[in-house]
Amino acid sequence: MGINDACAAIKKYKRFLITVHTSPEGDALGAEVAFYNLVRKLGKSAIIVNEDKPPYGYDFLCKNKPIHLLSKKEKNIKFDCFVALDCADLKRTGKVYGLNKNNNPVLNIDHHISNNFFGRINWVDPEASSCSEMIFKLFKKLRQKIDKDTALALYTGIMTDTGSFRYSNTTAFTFQAAGELLKYGVNVPYVYRNAYENIPLSDIKLLLRxxxxxxxxxxxxxxxxxxxxxLIKIKRPSIDLADQLLSFGRSIKGAEVVVLFKENSGEKNQVRVNLRSQGKVDVNKIASFFQGGGHKTASGCTLVGSIEEIEKEVITKIQSYLI
Amino acid sequence: MGINDACAAIKKYKRFLITVHTSPEGDALGAEVAFYNLVRKLGKSAIIVNEDKPPYGYDFLCKNKPIHLLSKKEKNIKFDCFVALDCADLKRTGKVYGLNKNNNPVLNIDHHISNNFFGRINWVDPEASSCSEMIFKLFKKLRQKIDKDTALALYTGIMTDTGSFRYSNTTAFTFQAAGELLKYGVNVPYVYRNAYENIPLSDIKLLLRxxxxxxxxxxxxxxxxxxxxxLIKIKRPSIDLADQLLSFGRSIKGAEVVVLFKENSGEKNQVRVNLRSQGKVDVNKIASFFQGGGHKTASGCTLVGSIEEIEKEVITKIQSYLI
Incomplete structure (x- = not known):
């Protein structure tokens, strides 16, 4: 099943409930806003419902957009197709799936290689840089014009999921799509600044500690x-400090693995461990050993104990993987 | 004068001396390597002579390339066309221009808006993201195949001059060119890592101080x-710390101007001041006030005095520009 099945479903159904994974980021938000615009252009009705709020700084993309958060009001929404975007598994939609009481057909559009084809209609393309790149293809296939608002959404999704065109998921087609989106009025430094250069002063102070x-x-x-x-008790950070720290670590010459240990503020004695590899070491194996998971170059696990003990244990494990 | 004149010159002349500005960066190096490959493909003879070595980390681009550094040996090079790439002014070529004793025609290919058309043949395109993007156009115009080596050079130039596709000089054509270059075998994360993620541990330690x-x-x-x-006396940094610090400063929400004060190690009491603006404040005006210069969003000046006094003076000046 592929893009043609997705197009057939879009043509067939009339009322779409659109959702993405919990803790949505740029790609999930960009894809759902663009998908909403697409089906509306085709004269269909649509509603976006997410379990979680957009992350800090995404007002530029989400303000005045019809993104609903799950509440009592949303319990009786009528729809004939449940659309899950950027989700490898139906569980990733969180409690939003509970809205599909009538077991309406699920349309699954995703680019994760681990996708388990949970939909009645599935279009999974692990070669795509992002789910937004897939929605861009839908616009082309269905011959719908891309307006400025849609271009901003799609560009934001593509840019954030490729780390501003630096990860290996960046393909010739990714660049081609980005180039076309610019023609519809996307402001490149504006999107970059909003996604990456808007760290609150209080978070900067935390980072510098x-x-x-x-x-x-x-x-x-x-x-x-x-x-x-x-540290976190002093002032809860607005941004994901882990991203900043891991990417600082990656910029160091000779660094093969970057690891972040974070004490959970809620649970007692829980420590979240995030691992990043520059490619040589398969950190998925390390995370899996500690009952976690992920990819070869990015993975994580959660351990119980003192942060000092856990650090010792995880570092020893990583060292055993250095060749 | 435009690309057609540049093509005519390339066809007309037989022996090219190719150079770029002093302290060359990714774009200058990428453009000259690609230009060298272009004229060689056309059966011409060519030599690259630069005043300065490539910066730290550019082995991936320059290793085994015919890039000569100015020395006695280069004094008697025979050529019939002097090619200056990525230079707004002939002076930017440094002492290399001294090799043009016979006043051979100068071919000036550049994308700086401040270019003063110093060549006999000038192709200046301020709309181009980079000089490398212009050389890409030359390959197309002259219908020459882009090999893997050339693609790496051109991609590196485009990527570094656009800050990995985030500055306002990134256009639809920039993305189109990047997309095509990928088809010739460019490895996106490899180029990014070499250009940005190879900071020596000793420099990281300086940064963290x-x-x-x-x-x-x-x-x-x-x-x-x-x-x-x-600080610098302890260990001379390999990379340009200013770049890292200014870009960290730019990532802070609400930051309108980022300013870096650097005591010159050689000269007595000289302080180099680098200014970056997010767009609202014209830092060129500030630098000009102190006999420096640059652009609206990036400029610099050199002052004499104690760093503390200079800081006070420059900050007061910047404050007078905050609206």
Whole structure:
């Protein structure tokens, strides 16, 4: 099943409930806003319902958009097709799937290689940089014009999921799509600034307390950071500090694995471990050993114990994987 | 004069001396390597001579390339066309221009708006993201095949001059060119990693000593950093720390101007001041006031005095420009 089945479903059904995964990021939000615009252009009715709010800083994309958060009001929405975007598994839609009481057909459009084809109609393309790139293809296939608002949504999705065109998922088609979207009025530095250059001063201050405590193991082949709960208690960060720290770690020459240990503020003694690899070490194997998972270059696990003990244990495990 | 004149010159002349500006970066290096490959494909002879070495980390682009550094040996090179790439002014070629003793025609290919048309043949396109994007156009115009080596050079130039496709110079054509270059075998994360993620541990340690001393003026609308000469004495940095610090400063919400003060290690009491604006404040005016210059969003000046006094003076000037 592929794009043609997705197009057939879009033509067939009349009322769409559109959702994405919990903790949505740029690609999920961009894809759903664009998909909403697409079906509306075709004269269909549609509603977007998400379990979680957009992350900090995404007002530029989500303001004045028909994105509903799950509440009592949404319980009786009528629809004939449930659309899950950017979800590898139906569970990723969170409680929103509970709205499909009548077991209406599910349309699954996603680019994750781990997608389990949970829909009645599935279009899964792991070669696509992003779900937004797939929605771009739908616009072309259905010969619908891309307006400025849709171009912003699609461009934001593509840009954020490729890390501003730097990850290996960036293809010739990705560039071609981005180039076309610019013609509809996307402002490149505006999107970049909103997605990446809007860190609140309070978060910067937190980062500057964590960064200098960077740890180097195995002659700098392993880079470690820790976020202790005392620190987060002072002021809850608006952005995902992990992203910033892991990407700082990756910029260091010779760093093969970057690992972040974060004490959970809620649960007792839980430590979240995030792992990033530059390619040589398969960090999915390491995370799996500790009952976590992910990909070869990005994975995570949650352990119970003191942060010091967990650090020792995980670092020893990573070291055993250095060749 | 435009691309057609450049093509005519390439066809007419037989022996090219190719150079770029002093302190070459990714775009200058990418453009000259690609231009060299272009004229060689056309059966011409060519030599690249630069005044300065490529910056740290550019081995991936320059290794085994015919890039000569100016020395006695180069003094008697025979050529019939002097090619200056990515230079707004002939002076930017440094001492290399001294090789043009016979006043051979100069071919000037550049994308800086401030270019002063110093060549006998000039092709200046301020709309181009980079000089490499212009060389890409030459390959198309002259119907020459782009090989893998050339694609790497052109892609590196385009990527670095657009800050990985995030600055306002990124156009629809830029994306189109990048997309085509990928088809010839460019490895996107490889280029990104080499250009941006290869900071030596010793430089990271320097950065982590400077970053926490960040200064906030005018409720964080001005961000300041300082690099004192004592710090640099410990270990001379391999990378340009200024780039890292200025771009960290730009990522802070509400920052309108980022300013870096750097004590020159050689000259007595000289302080180099680099200014970056997010667009509202014209930092060229500020730099010009102190006998420096640049663009509206990026400029610099050099002052003499104690770093503390200079900081006070420059910050007061910037504050007078905040609306």
């Amino acid at each position: 964590i960064l200098p405590k960077i740890k180097f193991y195995s002659q700098g082949r392993i880079i470690g950071f820790e976020i202790k709960k005392e | 400077i970053l926490p001393k960040i200064k906030f003026y005018s409720q964080g609308r001005i961000i300041g950093f300082e690099i004192k000469k004592e």
